Amino acid sequence: MRSLTDQQQAIRDFIEREVAAGRPCPSQREIAGHFGFASKTAAACHVRALVKKGVLAVDAGKARSLQLMSLARANRRAAVEIPLFGSIPAGFGRDREEEADECIPVTIDSIGFKPTRNTFALRVSGDSMMGKHILDGDIVVLEHGPEPRPGQVVAALIDRKSTLKTFVVKNGKPFLKAENPKYPDLIPSDELMIQGVVRAVLRRLEK
Amino acid sequence: MRSLTDQQQAIRDFIEREVAAGRPCPSQREIAGHFGFASKTAAACHVRALVKKGVLAVDAGKARSLQLMSLARANRRAAVEIPLFGSIPAGFGRDREEEADECIPVTIDSIGFKPTRNTFALRVSGDSMMGKHILDGDIVVLEHGPEPRPGQVVAALIDRKSTLKTFVVKNGKPFLKAENPKYPDLIPSDELMIQGVVRAVLRRLEK
DNA sequence: GCATATACTGTCCAAATGGACAGTATTACC
């Protein structure tokens, strides 16, 4: 009962394709025309069935107001804007988007989780994380808040600049360590503020 | 002349917000209502101006058929599905999407260019490109077709499996080389088929 | 057998909608 018939699925897909292609939502008569129905009532009837089954929503009376309710798909595909910083300023706070250099749209599939208000991105400068295969120019996506686990890469505030370090535990004490033989520092982590844990890396290569 | 007036910008933004929120494209009267115009002609007039300036497109006569022409913005934000392969089969061809394991939505901003039909993704297995900081499990986005330039990473078909190699030129001859000291092979590139040039790297880290 | 869902054709209508036209006022530009 809840599953769609072939015809209903075809009509749902048709609407999805049209909207995805940037074209206006089809009218009942356009749907009928596309499927070769002589009467637009057939299309209206299928639309009613799809609404009843929760697949579509309609603004009653409004022309071309069909909306796909398949939020699962819609949300997976939707690009969410997350703020991208060159460097995180000291007061990490509320109006992050306004302080941000720009925003990058990221999809759940490309970073593996659903971005929240605590998700942000950082453009990496310097090669301090080359040992972890994170390079100058890469964009790292971070989450603010969670406790880092040993081995994870974090952004920490050092000298009013955010820097990427690996979170390690030694003799039961937490430290931050740069993954580059040139800077073999080991800093006690409670001396600085951890701004976020790296969750994904995006790299664009030269054309 | 080409730049928008404040009012025109406001109307353009209103349309964008409504559509982005998943609501049906506003009608002329709804636009007028939202901005407090007593006459819907005012809205129609602005819409006409926006069309003239190339910001909007309309399907003449169709209700709610406004489409934002700001392809720059629209496309930058839109997630485009590109096929993701575990490994590319020998006959690289037509129905790539059907052969693909799955599709990943990618935005232009996250990979730096607009995906075409020749864009595809590959899940990296093995550590043959660790020297280029591309790790096991990473997803690489490739373009099929263009001549690789020296130093670029390419996917090549070796033993019916696609493998990542660096494209190098030595004594005027093109070779493919693995970026891992364990496999220091140098293969003449004309002996195998290059399937694509790596344009971006996506890496998801453990939570 | 009967109710129900599907899958249509066909018709009528009121509301929604876009388009055209007439008119007013302001500002900018030449």
Next chain:
DNA sequence: GGTAATACTGTCCATTTGGACAGTATATGC
């Protein structure tokens, strides 16, 4: 001073559109 673009109000109209209703036919489940 004149032309053009902007920024509206107001009206009329043909078309588009969704909704309701009547009717036919088939398959499914109770």
